[in-house]
Amino acid sequence: MGKEDKYLLHQIYSPEDLRKLKVHQLPQLGEELRAFIIDEASKNPGHLGATLGTVELTMAVHYVFNTPYDKVVWDVGHQAYAHKILTGRREQFHTNRKLNGISGFPKMEESEYDTFGVGHASTSISAALGMAVASSLLDENDRQHIAIIGDGSMTGGMAMEGLNNAGVTNSNVLVILNDNGIAIDKNVGALKEYFAHINASKTYNHFRDFVWKAMGGKTKYGKNSRSIVKQIRKAVKSSILNKNNLFEAFNFRYFGPVDGHDIHSLVKILRDLKEIEGPKLLHCVTVKGKGFEKAEQNQVKFHAPGFFDKTTGEPITSNSSKKSPPKYQHVFGETIVELAEKNPKIVGVTPAMPSGSSLNIMMEKLPKRAFDVGIAEQHAVTFSAGMATQGLMPFCNIYSTFMQRAYDQVIHDVALQNLDVIFCLDRGGLVGEDGATHHGIFDLAYFRCIPNMIVAAPMNEKELRDMMYTAQQGGLGAFSIRYPRGKGVMIDWQTSMETMPIGKGEALKQGDKVAIVAIGHPGNDALSAAQLLEKEKINVAVYNMRFLKPLDEALLHQVFKSHEHIITVEDGTIIGGLGSAVEEFKNEHTYTAKVYKLGVPDQFIEHGTREELIKICGFDIDGIVNTVRKAIS
Numbered sequence: 032m033g034k035e036d037k038y039l040l041h042q043i044y045s046p047e048d049l050r051k052l053k054v055h056q057l058p059q060l061g062e063e064l065r066a067f068i069i070d071e072a073s074k075n076p077g078h079l080g081a082t083l084g085t086v087e088l089t090m091a092v093h094y095v096f097n098t099p100y101d102k103v104v105w106d107v108g109h110q111a112y113a114h115k116i117l118t119g120r121r122e123q124f125h126t127n128r129k130l131n132g133i134s135g136f137p138k139m140e141e142s143e144y145d146t147f148g149v150g151h152a153s154t155s156i157s158a159a160l161g162m163a164v165a166s167s168l169l170d171e172n173d174r175q176h177i178a179i180i181g182d183g184s185m186t187g188g189m190a191m192e193g194l195n196n197a198g199v200t201n202s203n204v205l206v207i208l209n210d211n212g213i214a215i216d217k218n219v220g221a222l223k224e225y226f227a228h229i230n231a232s233k234t235y236n237h238f239r240d241f242v243w244k245a246m247g248g249k250t251k252y253g254k255n256s257r258s259i260v261k262q263i264r265k266a267v268k269s270s271i272l273n274k275n276n277l278f279e280a281f282n283f284r285y286f287g288p289v290d291g292h293d294i295h296s297l298v299k300i301l302r303d304l305k306e307i308e309g310p311k312l313l314h315c316v317t318v319k320g321k322g323f324e325k326a327e328q329n330q331v332k333f334h335a336p337g338f339f340d341k342t343t344g345e346p347i348t349s350n351s352s353k354k355s356p357p358k359y360q361h362v363f364g365e366t367i368v369e370l371a372e373k374n375p376k377i378v379g380v381t382p383a384m385p386s387g388s389s390l391n392i393m394m395e396k397l398p399k400r401a402f403d404v405g406i407a408e409q410h411a412v413t414f415s416a417g418m419a420t421q422g423l424m425p426f427c428n429i430y431s432t433f434m435q436r437a438y439d440q441v442i443h444d445v446a447l448q449n450l451d452v453i454f455c456l457d458r459g460g461l462v463g464e465d466g467a468t469h470h471g472i473f474d475l476a477y478f479r480c481i482p483n484m485i486v487a488a489p490m491n492e493k494e495l496r497d498m499m500y501t502a503q504q505g506g507l508g509a510f511s512i513r514y515p516r517g518k519g520v521m522i523d524w525q526t527s528m529e530t531m532p533i534g535k536g537e538a539l540k541q542g543d544k545v546a547i548v549a550i551g552h553p554g555n556d557a558l559s560a561a562q563l564l565e566k567e568k569i570n571v572a573v574y575n576m577r578f579l580k581p582l583d584e585a586l587l588h589q590v591f592k593s594h595e596h597i598i599t600v601e602d603g604t605i606i607g608g609l610g611s612a613v614e615e616f617k618n619e620h621t622y623t624a625k626v627y628k629l630g631v632p633d634q635f636i637e638h639g640t641r642e643e644l645i646k647i648c649g650f651d652i653d654g655i656v657n658t659v660r661k662a663i664s
């Protein structure tokens with residue numbers, strides 16, 4: 032026997048292999064899975080805490096249900112590493128989130144076990160319900176549909192919409208609520224308090240267990256199982272207690288709360304639930320970071336910890352003594368506090384991303400004026416609009432990719448009514464390893480076409496600060512400021528508070544035949560490219576537009592009048608963004624200079640490092656240099 036044979040994990044290439052194990056072997060498999068995930072994540076960063084909390088749930092679901100015939104839908108999908116490993120991707124797992132490697136989220140084209148692509152929260156119930164309705168229309172009535180959703184994601188409106196719809200169908204949907212009491216930061220809102228309340232109160236479950244037992248045994252039904260279950264359902268339905276349970280009010284059968292780490296109980300109850308038709312919800316209580324002490328102790332940090340020592344849990348950081356520039360999010364977090372201390376109208380809003388956006392700095396210093404509203408982007412925007420009607424000045428900070436969720440609210444509730452709401456879009460542009468579901472590449476295009484909307488993108492930390500200072504002066508309507516993930520450039524920013532003329536760009540460098548017109552952080556690469564070309568005696572002009580809307584037409588007239596080749600550079604979709612705007616301007620004014628558009632092409636960009644992806648899209652320094660060379664050749 033080889034040394035490796037003692038590992039159960041090594042025998043598992045699909046859930047079919049898993050189902051060959053005896054139930055009593057599952058705890059050992061769970062330990063091996065955890066050790067494997069911790070080891071991999073320590074050297075190849077990704078999401079960790081959520082996945083450690085769902086190890087038992089994942090094993091139990093694949094053990095009991097007939098996947099992939101039965102459909103398991105993960106919500107967000109950051110907790111699905113054990114699922115990936117048990118469904119044939121253990122040997123590729125070291126490529127997780129890397130260029131050409133497997134995705135950090137479930138993805139339909141990657142595996143038949145990934146029934147639905149995810150990355151954004153609160154989609155699982157709707158998707159599973161859609162599958163269930165399809166199964167019944169296609170006469171596949173024995174198929175099970177399981178949505179696994181966290182307590183944080185359950186706060187999203189779409190989860191409620193899914194429950195509301197599912198409750199009036201007789202679809203075979205099982206929602207598993209993975210309640211660990213935390214989102215990325217602490218979970219918030221009334222629902223969270225409700226979960227805590229039902230965790231503490233066992234009344235309902237005692238009643239259910241009583242009925243269950245009275246009807247003849249808990250787990251084995253035999254021939255009459257259907258009718259027994261129907262009678263139980265009738266009894267439960269007629270109970271005066273049931274409408275006190277939120278999920279029962281949605282016409283779901285509610286079971287739980289159960290210990291989501293007790294694999295034996297999980298297997299038992301899932302086997303039971305398999306026999307019950309119609310919508311049902313199993314409430315599991317789990318611990319985020321389970322089984323790794325540091326991750327259990329510091330759940331926020333270990334949501335996505337970066338490199339760490341797998342023995343001690345200590346972070347591993349590069350020990351370069353070079354001072355590095357601050358992250359853009361940090362500049363936002365510090366600046367909003369400073370501005371708010373001077374301007375009492377300022378309030379801050381985040382949908383469940385206090386530490387990701389750095390609004391947590393304001394939440395700490397000015398707790399009454401900074402709001403985490405839960406995973407609820409639509410609400411965050413309209414809530415901000417409501418405050419704006421009363422004269423407050425909301426800074427609504429939403430990651431670019433999640434702002435997609437709230438598009439109508441931006442148009443209908445803010446821009447149409449010309450309300451002063453400042454949108455700070457973090458993670459604008461390609462974000463790297465999170466991949467296609469998370470790139471913030473559409474915002475420049477989707478905001479540019481909205482009337483009354485100012486669309487700004489700073490080239491560095493100082494510009495971000497000045498844009499925020501300018502926006503809060505008020506009377507400007509909807510004002511969006513988008514900035515990228517990660518660090519700025521080394522520039523003095525802390526003391527700057529300058530008003531930026533709206534819709535005015537600047538010339539960074541004069542040149543001859545070629546001009547590069549950039550917006551946002553890529554302006555730095557445009558400048559570096561021009562400096563490189565200078566060494567070859569190619570003199571290229573560089574312009575920083577700062578605003579995509581209103582567009583600095585006076586500056587563009589100047590650019591078109593004095594150059595033959597115009598290269599636009601943006602960290603966003605070429606369609607609809609700066610390149611489109613410049614080309615429209617050219618056509619309108621019948622200029623003849625040739626326009627070359629660099630940015631994100633018309634395709635979804637997968638995962639990899641940001642640098643790799645920018646290179647692939649061709650707007651890195653080399654890409655810009657090559658475009659200039661081609662233009663003048």
Ligand SMILES: Cc1ncc(C[n+]2csc(CCOP(=O)(O)OP(=O)(O)O)c2C)c(N)n1
Nearest residue numbers: 081150151152181182183184213214215383
């Ligand atoms: C629409 C949307 N908004 C925000 C996020 C960022 N996000 C990723 S995971 C997460 C927390 C999810 O909490 P929960 O569902 O409880 O899962 P847990 O991490 O606790 O297991 C958030 C806010 C997202 N993925 N999608």
